[in-house]
Amino acid sequence: MPTSNKLAVIGGGAAGFFAAINAARLNPNLNVTIFEKSREVLSKVRISGGGRCNVTHHCFDPEIMSKAYPRGSRELRWAFEQFQPTDTVSWFEDRGVELKTESDGRMFPTTDDSATIINCLKEEANHHDVDVHTRHRVETITRRSDKKFELSIKNKKSQIFDAVVIATGGSNRRSTYKWLEDLGHSIVEPVPSLFTFNFKENIFKDLSGISIENGSVSIAGTSYQHEGPILITHWGLSGPAVLKTSAWAARYLYDQNYDFTIQVNWLHPLNSQEVQQKLKKLRDTNARKTAQKQDTFPIPNRLWNRFLELADIDPKIRWAELSNENIHHLTEQLTNASYDIEGKTTYKEEFVTSGGIPLDEVNMGTMESKKISNLYFAGEVLNIDGITGGYNFQSAWTTGWIAAQHIGGE
Structure with missing residues (x-):
């Protein structure tokens, strides 16, 4: 100059x-x-x-x-x-x-x-x-x-x-x-490049504030996928895994008018097969306890009970009574859950x-x-x-x- x-x-x-x-x-x-x-x-x-x-x-x-x-x-x-x-x-x-x-x-x-x-x-x-x-x-x-x-x-x-x-x-x-x-x-x-995902049907609204330390979020039909903590909000999901995904997929999601589907593995890095094996082991070791009692997965009790409900499992049923089909449905909720997203929320004021x-x-x-x-x-x-x-x-x-x-x- x-x-x-x-x-x-x-x-x-x-x-x-x-x-x-x-x-x-x-x-x-x-x-x-x-x-x-x-x-x-x-x-x-x-x-x-x-x-x-x-x-x-x-x-x-x-x-x-x-x-x-x-x-x-x-x-x-x-x-x-x-x-x-x-x-x-x-x-x-x-x-x-x-x-x-x-x-x-x-x-x-x-x-x-x-x-x-x-x-x-x-x-x-x-x-x-x-x-x-x-x-x-x-x-x-x-x-x-x-x-x-x-x-x-x-x-x-x-x-x-x-x-x-x-x-x-x-x-x-x-x-x-x-x-x-x-x-x-x-x-x-x-x-926008940094935002949270709003659920079309918010099945976790009453669980706002609960977080998972290690999960993964991917956008269905794409290669966008990121790991990290996941936070449940009043409207949907936030946390580093979601925010990183929103950043990398920003232009794609804009083109989709923020109407898309995500898949969540709440137990990353465990895969479906590994989680299913752990659930079957729980069925054996916790046979006389109710399904709402578990100490194998790092999931808060209230969120665990919600996963049971979403898998059509009565939280008060005993582990021994869970069928292989029950185990399969619960595994899907924990490792391959699909949620329809409709809209976004700017991450705080940043x-x-x-x-x-x-x-x-x-x-x-x-x-x-x-x-x-x-x-x-x-x-x-x-x-x-x-x-x-x-x-x-x-x-x-x-x-x-x-x-x-x-x-x-x-």
Whole structure:
């Protein structure tokens, strides 16, 4: 970005702040301004991880890390060579913020408070004289004849900048991207990427909150299948196994209008044959006990009784009285249950979108537009999305960092 001294960053989220802070840090002569349309910056950081902020994921191998992204995997593989989770950890630790790793690999501040991350970013912005303007909605960007950018801001005076970083995040509305199309970029149709599955007939509604530590979820008629914890909600199913499946199948499920069938193995990695053998052994060893009593499978009692009912088995019948047909039906409920899905629910308030600026229109080594010089992109406005677990924040830090290196280093 030669001869440039005024940088506008549009979007006051993780990617926008990281790009702004690091560009200003690298080039003290650079005047950096963040424009955020809402009244609060870093709102997604605040709610992430139940208010604890899932900063990144404890995976320090760029190749393995990149495989957590249904969209952007190939491009991020090399981007992570420049800035990956170990760099994120170091960046925050250098500023007095310690991170910790939980059993599933998610990384949080040791304070378990997202305010720790927010305060760190705000303090850094203040330290490097980054101006932050909230309630400033940029409506259009015009490339002038002198190659500068004129930003039209709702109910405010237009401003002129030498370079611009677009870090507005994802949106499920195509109209949100129109101003970027007007600049000359194309848009990959935006669709939700991280969501829970709603049952057509909710047979588990009264069991909301019950979870299984190890299950698998697959979409009937496809190769989409993922393992992990499964959580029963008021409307259907959630948990990592469901969320990972929703991310990878996002565009397929959009095309299906979210009307599809899933198969669930509640006892993964056990298969049907293994479960059937264990049930027959229970029939022998627990012969005089009722079917509602079992200590073989890690399934809560209330959910176990529901599986018995779905298999047309009276919970009060004795194990010895179960026929081979009963065992077969119960095995199916436990390892190959089919549920019709009709609709989705966004995962908490952590909205993630598939779609946005196509990656082939961006130089992923600098995050600069291939169409317009001195125009950069960072974060979810790009057609990048990861599964749950800190991956989406990491791509925000990485793309923001790379843009900053190119802008501030020149």
